[in-house]
Amino acid sequence: MLASFDTHLFWEALTSEPYWRGALLAIALTCAALAAAVLLGFPLALGRASRFRAVRIVVFVYSWFFRATPTLLLLLIVWDVLPQLWPVFTHSWYTAFLAAFIALALNEAAYMAEIIRAGLLSVDPGQELASRALGMKRWQTLRRVVIPQAIRIVIPPTGNEFITLLKLTSLASVISVHELLTAAQEQASVSFKFAEVYGAALVYYLVIVSVLMFLQSKLERRFTWTSRARGRAVAVPTVAHDAR
Amino acid sequence: MNAALLRADEVSKSYDGLEVLRGVTFEVDRGQVKVIIGPSGSGKSTLLRCLALLEPVDAGAIFLDGDRVSGLKERELTSHRSEVGMVFQRFNLFQNMTALGNVMVALRDVRRLPKKEARERALEFLARVGLADKGNSYPEELSGGQQQRVAIARALVMRPKAMLFDEPTSALDVELVREVLDVMEGLAREGMTMVVVSHELRFAQHVASSILMMDEGRIIEESPPEQFFSAPEHERTRRFLSLVE
Numbered sequence: 001m002l003a004s005f006d007t008h009l010f011w012e013a014l015t016s017e018p019y020w021r022g023a024l025l026a027i028a029l030t031c032a033a034l035a036a037a038v039l040l041g042f043p044l045a046l047g048r049a050s051r052f053r054a055v056r057i058v059v060f061v062y063s064w065f066f067r068a069t070p071t072l073l074l075l076l077i078v079w080d081v082l083p084q085l086w087p088v089f090t091h092s093w094y095t096a097f098l099a100a101f102i103a104l105a106l107n108e109a110a111y112m113a114e115i116i117r118a119g120l121l122s123v124d125p126g127q128e129l130a131s132r133a134l135g136m137k138r139w140q141t142l143r144r145v146v147i148p149q150a151i152r153i154v155i156p157p158t159g160n161e162f163i164t165l166l167k168l169t170s171l172a173s174v175i176s177v178h179e180l181l182t183a184a185q186e187q188a189s190v191s192f193k194f195a196e197v198y199g200a201a202l203v204y205y206l207v208i209v210s211v212l213m214f215l216q217s218k219l220e221r222r223f224t225w226t227s228r229a230r231g232r233a234v235a236v237p238t239v240a241h242d243a244r
Numbered sequence: 245m246n247a248a249l250l251r252a253d254e255v256s257k258s259y260d261g262l263e264v265l266r267g268v269t270f271e272v273d274r275g276q277v278k279v280i281i282g283p284s285g286s287g288k289s290t291l292l293r294c295l296a297l298l299e300p301v302d303a304g305a306i307f308l309d310g311d312r313v314s315g316l317k318e319r320e321l322t323s324h325r326s327e328v329g330m331v332f333q334r335f336n337l338f339q340n341m342t343a344l345g346n347v348m349v350a351l352r353d354v355r356r357l358p359k360k361e362a363r364e365r366a367l368e369f370l371a372r373v374g375l376a377d378k379g380n381s382y383p384e385e386l387s388g389g390q391q392q393r394v395a396i397a398r399a400l401v402m403r404p405k406a407m408l409f410d411e412p413t414s415a416l417d418v419e420l421v422r423e424v425l426d427v428m429e430g431l432a433r434e435g436m437t438m439v440v441v442s443h444e445l446r447f448a449q450h451v452a453s454s455i456l457m458m459d460e461g462r463i464i465e466e467s468p469p470e471q472f473f474s475a476p477e478h479e480r481t482r483r484f485l486s487l488v489e
Contacts, residue, residue, distance in 0.1 A: 130336035130395075133296055134350035134402065135326025138318075144349055148340040225340050225382045 009193050013200035018187070022180035023204045026169040029100055029179065034112075034158070034165055036105035041112030048117055059113070066110035071103070072171050078103040079175040100172035108165055115157045119150035152223040159216040163209055180204055248307070249274045249437050250295055250328070250406050255304035257290055264290045266461035267304065272406065277438040279448040282458035283484060288441040291458070292410050295439065296330045297321050309405060326354050329399030333411040335391040337383040343370060343394045344379035347401050355402070369397040373427050389420030396427055406437040413444060443488050449473065457481045 013019060047059040066074070079099040083089040123146050131141040170181035184201035188194055248271035257265040265287045272278050280288050293299040294306060297313060306314040313324045337346050347366035351357045357365070370376055373393040383391055392412055399407060409428065413421040425447050432438060432451040442448065448455050448469060455472040457465040457480070465478050476482050 124336075124339075126332060126334055126336040127338060129298060130330075130332060130338070130398075132322075133298055133325060133328075133330040134398070135322050135324075135354040136350060137322055137353075140353045144353065145338050145340070223340075226385055 004195070006193055006196050009191065010196040010200055013184075013187055013197045014203060016183075016187075018178070018183035019180065019200060019204065022178055022183035023208065025097070025177070026166060026179040027208060029097065029104065029169045029172065029177070030162060030166045032101050033104035033108055034162055036101070037108035037112040037161075038116070038158075040105065040109035041116050044109060044113035045116035045120060048113070063110045063113060066107050069107070071107050071168055072174065074107055075100060075103045075171055075175050078106075096172070096175045096177045099175060100169070100177045104165060104168060104172075108161065111161060112158070115154055115161070116150070118157075119154035120146060122153045123149045148223070152220070155216060155220050155223065159212060162212055166205070166208060247310075248272060249309060250439070251307040252291065252295060252301075253305045253307065255291070255294055255301045255306065257287075257294060257299065257302050264461055265294070265301075268458075268461070268463055269304075270295075270456070270463060272437055272439055274437055275435045276453040277432045277436075277440065277451050278454055278456060279452040280439065280441045280456045280458055281443055281445075281448070281484070281488070282456075286458040287461040288458050289410050292330075292408050292439065292441055296328050296408050297325045298330070326350065326402050327405050329402060329404035329407040331392070331395050331399055331407065331409045331412050333415050335383070335388070335395045335415070337391050337395055337398070339383055342380050342382055343375060343386065346383070346394055347398045350398070350402055366397075366401055369401040370394070372400070373397045374423070387420060388416045389423045392416065392424045393427055396424075396431075400431075406439065407431065409438065409440040409442065411441050411443075413442065445473070445485075445488060457484065459484075 044059050044062060047055045050056050050059075069077075079096060082099075083094070088094075127145050127149065128141055131145045136144070169177075169179050172179055173182040173185070180201055184197050187197040191197065251271040252268055255265050255268045255270075256263065268287070268291055270278075270291065280291070282288050290299065294301050294314075297306065301314050304314075305312050308324060308327060313321070316324070337343075338349065341349060344363070344366055347369055348362045351362035351365060352359065355362075367376065367379060370379055373396055375390060375393055375397070378386060378390060378394070381390075383394070386394065396407075396412075412428070413424050416424065421444070425444060428438070428440070429447070429451055440447075440452075452469050454466050454468050456463050457472075457476075457478065459480050465472075465476065465481050467477070472481075473485070476485065
């Protein structure tokens with residue numbers, strides 16, 4: 001056994017309120033930011049192929065700006081700079097959690113747009129052609145045929161994005177969001193028992209990601225179209241995973 | 245206007261400066277079956293796509309039942325497309341739907357039928373192509389021949405005025421060609437108006453009202469099967485036939 005590992009302290013940390021509150025907050029922030037990023041990323045993905053030049057330029061600038069800006073800097077801008085520029089952001093409704101959500105969602109949307117675009121492009125053009133030939137409208141074709149098939153391609157990289165975002169939520173500690181890692185750091189600064197308190201935080205991350213992986217495999221099976229519903233390897237477009 | 249059910253009038257079409265159709269005039273009357281043959285790149289598929297209103301024409305016009313349907317806005321085109329059935333070389337069944345789902349989807353979305361009615365009609369048409377028991381199978385679980393028959397049912401269920409077939413058997417293994425041709429011959433006997441791009445010459449000989457030869461974006465010859473095979477007018481046709489047989 002390790003000489004200085006205090007099992008009791010480890011369990012205490014693991015079950016303490018700041019930890020599970022911090023974990024819930026990290027999960028909530030991740031889910032909310034990812035959901036918003038998908039909603040925002042979809043029109044961005046469609047906009048990249050727009051026949052209007054202005055739309056394509058807006059999408060390009062968006063993607064360029066949010067990929068070039070470090071997430072940490074973006075958090076500081078949204079939390080510290082916006083209130084200086086516009087007084088509305090000094091009101092009490094503008095919480096640190098909301099600021100973190102906005103920053104992460106805006107940032108993540110740039111990446112989700114790329115993933116969704118790759119997903120849409122991966123659907124055989126013959127599918128759209130057949131749908132149009134039946135007299136289906138453009139949005140019907142998208143909703144019934146193209147999007148369901150794109151989802152199957154988009155799930156695995158979106159799972160990766162979830163994991164990335166979950167880790168990025170720890171950055172929100174700089175704008176005083178009390179997520180999981182903040183809880184661990186506070187514990188550490190009191191007890192100096194680093195192995196125990198950081199180990200407990202690590203367990204949370206491992207559990208959260210394991211649950212996600214389980215849910216992802218279920219979801220992938222749901223979007224595999226054979227009546228036997230056996231999993232089948234699908235080609236996953238690789239998206240450059242730059243450090244943020 | 246003209247009596248033809250479907251008519252292309254002096255249609256031209258280019259892709260990136262390449263002229264694929266050079267002033268093609270073509271018509272098919274109600275109940276006729278026209279078979280189009282010709283080398284690849286001769287414009288057969290493009291002509292079919294223009295007739296199916298899937299491609300805008302650069303010049304000329306398409307008439308359906310006497311109405312000019314080319315050059316319309318997308319919204320109006322959409323409703324006309326459902327009046328012409330299209331069957332593709334690679335089937336293009338919706339991968340995310342069962343066979344039944346494939347046949348039902350446009351009945352629901354385009355014809356706005358209630359679910360129960362759409363389902364019943366879809367099952368009826370699946371039975372017509374001999375696949376009553378495959379309704380719950382997904383495309384990737386079906387053979388090529390079965391997939392193509394589902395695709396035919398999917399187009400037929402809309403009760404189109406005409407059916408267009410773009411090389412419907414050329415992606416199939418030889419032993420699966422027959423089942424698809426049987427369905428098509430059945431349709432022809434029932435009086436369906438059909439335009440078929442195909443190199444199945446025996447099929448053409450049996451069911452075609454006339455056979456057309458396309459080359460370099462033009463129709464160079466059209467005649468009834470007996471004459472087409474026994475005494476083709478053009479040297480080009482003769483050479484092509486000798487290669488296909």
